[in-house]
Amino acid sequence: MKRNVYQIHRRSFLKGAGVSIGLPLLEIMSPAISYARTIAKKPPLRLCALYKGCGVNPHSWDISGGTESDFELSKILQPLAPVQKDVLVLGNLDNQGSSDHMDAPGTFMSASRHRDKNRYSFDQRIADQVGGETPIRSLQLTADNVWKQHPWLNVLSYDKSHQPMRGQHDPQAAFDSIFKNGARVSRETELVSVLDGVKDASSALFRKASSPDRQVLEQYFDSLRDVERSIEQARANGREASVDAKLAKLDPALKAGNLGERIRAMLDLIVLAFWTDSTRVASCMLANTNSRIHYDFMGVNAEFHYVSHHVRNKKVLPAYDSINAWHTGQLCYLIEKMKTLQDGSGTLYDNSLILWGSGIKHGDYHSLTDLPVVLAGGGGGQVDLGRHVRYPEARPFGNLLLTLMKLMKAPADRIGDSTGLLPGITGKANFRRANQDDGSWRITKSDGNTLTAKGLLRIRIEDDLEYYLLRLSDKSDLEIRIPFMNNHKLRFDRNVGKVVEVTGQFREREGRKIVVSLKSVVPQ
Template structure:
């Protein structure tokens, strides 16, 4: 049985629980048929940060392969050969004719289509985002069409920036002009959605018994896991053990976050009860596991909502991010922004390193993905939408040649999104308000 082929949709079952599996070598033939001849699955991920970037500390020196990491980009050193820094791209659809550039830029972040401004903030209209175009085309390939995650909650009611709807500032993923894809901000809910779904064939007694025990999902599928291992070769067994370890470690971390939140809730309701440092890493781990299991091929993560004024006290800062972003060329504000930007890049680097650690045949999960890093603005003080801070990580299965710094002269980010969609087999000739074709120079 060791050499028998497995379907990529194989699940472990036990006591009313279902658990997805990582991509195993014995699944490769069926996965290749789904993704194309000889191909592993291709994924798209988005990592959004709010309030722009302090650009003097961002832009690298040198171009092509002869480039050096800037102070803000230093955390990317372990994955320098896996990233493309793209300078000079514009995002003009995000520009507002009013004063709400954070909301307008965030609402248009992935659609490259100008959002609707009106005196009635309940009247929302935006463009369909790049991730949702991919999700719609790939939805038959995975259990979840897409995964939308974030650190900060909040609904879409009211005005969040000038008279722009909060729906624009709090969402980057849009399935339709009036349909933002609400992000999940509870790590435990994300984990349950991905890995702890209930078996529809389970009996009521099995479900109740499972609820009665505070055990790992691994305990409930252990019998099925033992049977599966008898069918696997040595490399797949090792990969399965590594996957089980990752799931268990993540379970414990999610449970710790949940317990901390409950303890805080016993007193007066706090304004903020979660540690953004740990929560961000857990969300990154959840994205990696979702890709690793081929539960979805499209994911977005918002480190904060548009115009976030989070106080990064653990960085020794006492004011909010948005206030610092209006730096007025003050040296102290520049120094504060440099700390925030570098910390954000450390989180992005963590995600990329986790993706690079997952082997998929001769390549890695990162090799088979494209991961877009960006913000709604360039400089937060001037509310600029030209020369945006953009990093594209991964190889997209060969669609991109990373390890370089490429300078453009005002080409729209929409053209980059056309190229990213093409990497997952979704062909579009135009995109958003200003996308006219694939972005050149992504591949040597």
């Protein structure tokens, strides 16, 4: 018998009446005979990009204290506690752009602004390299509402010709495109379950399969049923957008229902598509940057976008933090589900890369610096997980995209404003402590009602107040309480956690200087 003779090929499908479904990696896909031992084929790598718009409250996101491998998760990241050893939290990655809703999704995927001609996103660069090996080149999903007035808000992926690739917002339609052949089956005779259509083929496969393979197949078929049920549940709880005047203005044809169930169905679908090697690249818009979805399904009767503007309305902060923590919990759900699925000698999680984050940091100021980013998945053993890496100096976010492309075996010289590969992903970063006080943090000039000072910028939130503190070398703090638009025009909030030199007007209050208007801010 020849070497590399397979009992069934890795690209085998179960086929039936209008149905064709891929299979997870099985023992019987390994060479039957190869010099007296079975050689297992190395599982492929998969990439999943999950985008959550509307930014975060930095005070509730940032991790303070601890070391690279021994740290305490922040309030918003707390839902990741069960999988803390399986994630890599990254900090001080900056993106370019004008700090508005339009730039955020595109810069997150391409490190290029929406007005730039080169929008070729990193996921599609990878798909162009590996997509030819799977039935579906890449999968684009969007769980949030579709905004026709601002089309850039709806799009994460852009192809090689820089054209937008709109995501499928109906999980059932996405499921059908992967597992059903709509061209051969009319809507009237469409099968209730894809498993009904491959009953004979699956029975034949079970007879051929080994005992471990049968366990994998049973788990796979159970997962298929679970996805179908979750899609049915999401649709059952849906409603026609025409009954909701606000949603009707967005897209009259859109069926909007329980966002939580829709996201869960889409995450399950991504897992199935990866496990069956139907595709190796997927992206999902969990919430766009101008999201008007109400989160009443989790007890928050408010729009995500509305509560993200919290500087002038501190009463919305609990709701804002709760929504962001809920989204973090969905990442935890995805990680735990992928870890249960056998994939070669490891799990599906071991052979995947997951990029989760938002295109803006501060929800109200729309800052594109120090983006909230979590990297997960073993990447085939390439990623060193269970760490918090905050870069001493700001690095281009594009460097992370460039690094992920290399890990996915689709290397490139550059993407967007990238300057090179990002250290600290495949091994320990071991950065020295950033922002060390060299004794020069002080008020360097004070003339009339104008001063110049250097120090470490921090943020403080107390009840309905949000203001800044400039830590000086003598351990005192210079208060900075400036108007919203003064802050916004200078992009002042992006400097939190950095050493800066500020110049502005101040007032005396109870013997303390308080900066009330800024003229300039210069990072040191």
